[in-house]
Amino acid sequence: MDEILKAVLERVRPTEAERRRLQRIAAKLIRRVDDACAKLGVSARAMLVGSAARGTWLRTERDIDIFILFPKELPREELEKKGLAVAREVAGRKRKEQFAEHPYVTTKLDGFEVDLVPCYDIPEPSRIKSAVDRTPHHNRYISKRLTPKLRDEVLLLKQFLSGIGVYGAELKIQGFSGYLCELLTLNYRSFKNVVAAASAWSPGTVIDLERSYPDINEARALFAGQPLIVIDPVDANRNAGAAVSMQNFATFVRACQDFLREPSMRFFFPKPVRLLSSREVRAIMKRRGTALFCIAFKSPDVVPDVLYPQLRKTERTLSTNLARAGFEVLRSDVWSNDNSILLLELTVARLPNVRIHAGPPITVGVGGFVEKHLHSKRKFTGPFVDDAGKLVFEIEREQTDARQVIEQALTKRAAFGRHVAEALAVKYEIYEGGQIAEFCRDKKIRKFISEYLTRCLPWYR
C-alpha cells in the first residue's frame, strides 16, 4: 500500500516550481486588490484562502480564492457595492459576476480560475453575518495546524475521493469539500487512518475535533438524517459534512472497505468511462428492453448550484407522478451543460385500462366512496370486497401511457424548481427508445448516456 500511496503522491503533488508559481500569482492578486482599494478609497484587505493558501491543492486543481475583507461596521449594501467595485477593478474585462449569498467575481489569470469574494472581517466566528465570513476562520484554523506531512495526507484523500467520484461539496456532486478533507486528516492524522476508520462508518457518524459536544448524541440529534456529521471547529452549529449525500457517503465507505482489502491505483485513477457508439447505445437499450424517456431542454442561465437541485427536484416529481399513475421507474438521472437532460427509465410504458381502486375497510362507513363510483362511466366492476375486507372498485385508469403522464407534468410544471420550470415552458423535446440513439450523435450527450448504460463504481470499471 505504501508504494501505491507514494506513487499517487508523486503524481498529484505540485512540484516546487508549481508551488512557487502559484504563490507568485496569488501575491500579484493580493497586491492588485490592495492597489484597487487604495485607488477607490476603500478600507479593506485581501486574503488568500482555500487549498492554495494551505498548500493542499492537487496538481490538477487550478483555483485561487482571494477574499476581500471589509470592516464589520460597514452596512451590507456598502459592502456589496464596494466589494464588487474592487473585484471588478482587479479582474479587468475578462470577468464573470456570480451571485451566491453575496455577489462575487470570477476571472482567469495565468491559467488559474480566480474567485474574488468580498466578505466581512469578523474576529468572532459565532458573530458572522453570512457563510462567506466563515472562510477566513477556516483558513486560519487549518493553516495553523497543518504540517507539511499532513498536507500530503490531505492530497491523498482528495485524490482518492476524486477517483471514486465523490470529491466536491457543490450541489452537482454532493460530496466531500476540500475543507472536510483537511478536517478528516487533522482528526485521523493520516490518509491510511481515515480509510481504516471510514471503512467501519455507518450513517450518523460524528466527528468532533474540538469536543464541542460533551455528549455525541446531542450532535447526532442536531444533525439528524445527515449521514456524515463533522462538527465545524470554528462553528459548532455547523456540520462541515452536510453536503455529503447518503449515496456518496456509502460510496466512500465501500471504497475504503475495498481499498483496504486490495489497495490499488484504480481507486485514485480509475479507468475512464468508455464512450459507446450510437450503435452500441441502441443495442444495449434493446437488450435492456425497458422504456427510456429523455427530456431535453435549453439550460436556464443559472449556476450549477442553483440548477442541479432543481433538475433533481424535477426528476423526483416526474418519478413520483409516474409511480402514482402505476408506472415502475427503474432508474433515472439528470445531466446538464448548454442543454439539460432528464432521463427516466420505466419497466413498461403502457398499462391496462383497468385498475383497482380500494376504499377504506368496509367496517368504516364508506357511503361517499360507493356513491361516487357506483354509477361512474369509469367503473369496470364493483363494489366488491377484497381478501382484506376492503371495499374496492375496478375503474378506468386515468393514464395508460407513460408519455401522457410525463407530458401532463411538463405542462403543469408543479414542484419543478423555478428556473427549470421556466426553461421547460419555452420548449422541450421528448426522445423515446430508438430516438435516443439518434439524439446521441452529440458526443457529450452520448458520454452521459454511456455512463448511464454502463453505470458502475469507478474502481470496478
Next chain:
Amino acid sequence: MDEILKAVLERVRPTEAERRRLQRIAAKLIRRVDDACAKLGVSARAMLVGSAARGTWLRTERDIDIFILFPKELPREELEKKGLAVAREVAGRKRKEQFAEHPYVTTKLDGFEVDLVPCYDIPEPSRIKSAVDRTPHHNRYISKRLTPKLRDEVLLLKQFLSGIGVYGAELKIQGFSGYLCELLTLNYRSFKNVVAAASAWSPGTVIDLERSYPDINEARALFAGQPLIVIDPVDANRNAGAAVSMQNFATFVRACQDFLREPSMRFFFPKPVRLLSSREVRAIMKRRGTALFCIAFKSPDVVPDVLYPQLRKTERTLSTNLARAGFEVLRSDVWSNDNSILLLELTVARLPNVRIHAGPPITVGVGGFVEKHLHSKRKFTGPFVDDAGKLVFEIEREQTDARQVIEQALTKRAAFGRHVAEALAVKYEIYEGGQIAEFCRDKKIRKFISEYLTRCLPWYR
C-alpha cells in the same frame, strides 16, 4: 322494513304441509335406522338433527341429517364398521359414501338429500371424540331455546346471508353456518337486532352467549385473527364463527349497513348474474386491456371441502410466484365442477430483461454479493450505490414472460395441495386472452367468467 320482512318470510318459510311432509320422511328414516340396527344386532339409536330438526330450514333447502348415535364405549373401528353397515342398509343402493373425519353415507329420499352420520353418544360435550359427536349437543341446545317466533327470525337471517352470498360454512363458501345463524338469533332475539348490531361490527367481534369468558379479551386472544368470534355454547374452546372469512365478514357488515339505510328485497333475492355472450366476454376483456390466464384441468375426485382449499392454495402460490418474478396480479379466482379453473389476471404479461438487484446497505460487509454478480453474464450494470446507500446491480431478469412463470410453477407443483397437484400432473391447458372467449362456449364456464368480469356485491347488481 317490516313489510319487506313479512314478504320475505312468506316466500322462504315452509308451509304447514311442507313441514308435515318433511316430518313424515324424517320419521320414516328414523324408523329405518332403528329397524336396521335391530336387523344387524347393533346397539344404536337415530336422531334427527340440523335445521330440519329445529324447524329452521328454508323452503329451498332440502336436507335431512340423521345421526346414528353409538355407545361411547365402542372402539372407533367398530363404530365405523357398524355405522357404515347401518347407514348402507338404510340408504339402499342409491347411496354415496363420503369421508370427512368419519365415513358417512348420503342418499336421496322423496326429493331430499339425506345424510346418515354415525357418531358417539357422549353426554358431556367436553369429552367428545370427534367433531360430529358435538352435533347432537348443538341440536339439544338450540331446540330447547328456539321459540316459533325466533325460528322465523332465523329464516330471515339465513335468507339474507344467502342473498348476499355468504351463507354456508363449507370451505367453498367460508360463510355463516345454519348453527351460527341460530346462535346469532338467540343472542340478539330478532333479525332486525342482528342487522343493527352487525352494522357496527369490526373484526374481532366476540359474542359469548353463555358468558364462558369473564374477560372478553381472553376469548379474543384465543381466536386471534378470526374476524367473527362466537363462542360455542356447548364447547367454549370452539369458535362457531371460525369458518367466516374476512371477506365474508366484511361483506355481511356492509350489507347490514346498506340494508339499514335502505331496506330492500334485493338483499334477500338479488338479481342473478347476467350471463355474458362470448362476444361480450371478448369485448370486456379487450376493454380491460389486461393479461388474463385461465388454467383448466380435470377436477380431482374429492369433496369440495377438500378441493377448494387446495385450489385457493394453488391460486395463492401462483400469485406469489408471479409477484416474486415482478408481475402485478390484478385479481384472481378459482372455480370448479367437473373441471377446475384457476384464473389469473395480470396488468402486464411481459417485463423487460433488466431488473434491479439490491444488496444489503453498503456499510454492511457485502463481499459475497459483489463477487457473485461482478463477472456474471447476467449483469447489465453495477455495482453502484442507490439513493438509500444500498449497493445494487442491474441484472438479467430470470423470467420476462408471465406464461413462463406459470408453466414453471405448474411443472414444479410445490405448495399446490396434493390432489390438485396430482390432477395438474396428468394434464392441463392454459388459455390466454382471446382463447378464453373461445373457452367460454361452455355455458357453466361462461357463467363463472361473466361473474368474474362483472363482479359486484349482489345487492348492487
